[in-house]
Each structure stands twice: as C-alpha cells, then as structure tokens.
Amino acid sequence: MKKRTFVKMVMGAALAIGFSGTAYADDALGKIKAAGVLKVGTETEFAPFDYIDAGAHVGLNVDLFQEIGKELGVKIEWVTLPWDGVLPGLEAGKFDMVAGPATITKARMEHYRFSPPIAEASVALLKRKGDTTVMKPEDIAGKAVGAGKATSQFTQLKAFGDTLPGKVDAREYVGFNEAYADLAAGRIVAVGNSLPNIEFVAKQRPDTFEVLLPSFGAKSYFGYIGRKDADYAGLMDAVQAAMLKIKGDGRLAVIQEKWFGAAFDTPDSVTTPSF
DSSP, X not given: OHHHHHHHHHHHHHHHHHHHHHHHHHSHHHHHHHHTEEEEEEOXXXXXXXXXXXXXXXXXXXXXXXXXXXXXXXXEEEEEOOGGGHHHHHHTTSSSEEEEEEEOOHXXXXXXXXXXXXXXXXXXXXXXXXXXXXXXXXXXXXXEEEEETTOHHHHXXXXXXXXXXXXXXXXXXXXXXXXXXXXXXXXXXXXXXXXXXXXXXXXXXXXXXXXXXXXXXXXXXXXXXXEOSGGGHHHHHHHHHHHHHHHXXXXXXXHHXXXXXXXXXXXXXXXXXXX
C-alpha cells in the first residue's frame, strides 16, 4: 500500500511539472520566445515616436523596442495601421503589444496593462509661424483646431476648449500628419498634441510652425500597452523588467536625448493617473 501511494505521488508530481511546463509554453511569453519574434502594433504618424523618414520606419519606439528585444532575446516585427485600429488589433490578437505610445489614463488602465512610462505627455499647441491671431492657448476660442482621432490629446483639447467663452471647433483627424497639413494650409489655427511631439515637428519645420505655450491639461505620461489577460502577465512582467533595466543603465536617457533633445525624469510606474 505504501509503495502504491509513493508511486502515485511521484506520478502526480511529474504530471504537475508537465502541466506547468505546458502552461508556460502556451502563454504569450512562451509562444513569443518559441517563435523568436515579438509583434508590435503601431501607427507611423506620431513623430518622434514613430514615423517614416525616406521610406524607413524610425523613431524613439523603434530604438527602444530594439533594446527590449535584445533583453527578451527576440526580434521585433512591426505591424502598422491607423491609430483608431491599433487597440482593436491588440484585442483581436493581431500583435502582442502596442507601441504608440498612449497616454496612461484611468479608463485605459481598466482595460489594458501599461509599461513603465517613457516620456511626459503634457498637451500643448502647435501653430503657424507668425500667426498673431493665436498668441496664447485661450486664443483658440471660436476657432478651428485639430488633433488625432481617438487620442487622449484630442480629449484634452476638447475639454480645454469647453472651458473657453467661444465654442472651439475641435476636429478629429485620422492621423496627426493630416492635422499638420491642414494647419500649414490655414484650414485650422492650431494642432493639439503632446509637447514632445510638437516640439519635434516645430524643429523639423521651423519656417512653418512654432510651439504655443504654456501646455495645458493634467500632467500625464506615455507608456506602451499590453493586454491584462492572465496569459499575457508573463510577457508584460518581462517587458517591465527589461524597460526598467534599460532605464537604470542609462540607455533610455540616451534614446530620449536622441529624439527629444533632452531626457525625461519619469516614474517607474503610474498607478493613479491624473485623469
């Protein structure tokens, strides 16, 4: 009897180990490791995070995910699509994570898990160079302004406009590039986007655009998005560890300096977003 009990215990332990190994192999991180590829969804109209330059996909996201891939021991495969299709694509399993990046908000945290922050996301305005009709943010009252569709920047722009005496004509664009084109053509007076984004655009086109300060809205941060499903916990834990290592050894600051011209002091995590 004792011998039978011992054999059953050994077999039970072996089965438990086997199931544990199978579970690991079947979760998102296990599949990614087995394939050697991390698929990342993003748009390419959010310079300096993601954009196309001379036919090549470049930006802070490209550089940072390359470092994340090194830490995880996998290659990065990019899947590009309009921003309003990125989060549905993540939920449909078309890719493993979203680069974006996205502003970390309470509503988004209810549905997704965020990486450590990579930069501040305070909203400011970009205007045409020399336009004296818009000298401070409040001057957009009664005028047409734009931002990217389904973005936190559009939400904050609209909320700011609602505080002004004259109704703001807040227009949503499929991508920020379309908004910048309308701004250059004089069809709108300003574009609302995060300060890092519009500072980059203004530096790229100094004869066309300039930044209108101060910024407005609640202080916020950008992060990368993953799923909250149990199967994705291992992946997001690994990405978090990789990013904190990259931050700790100074690689993140170097990448920020390259694309922003300055390094951002960001927290290791955001647990209670401002909005």
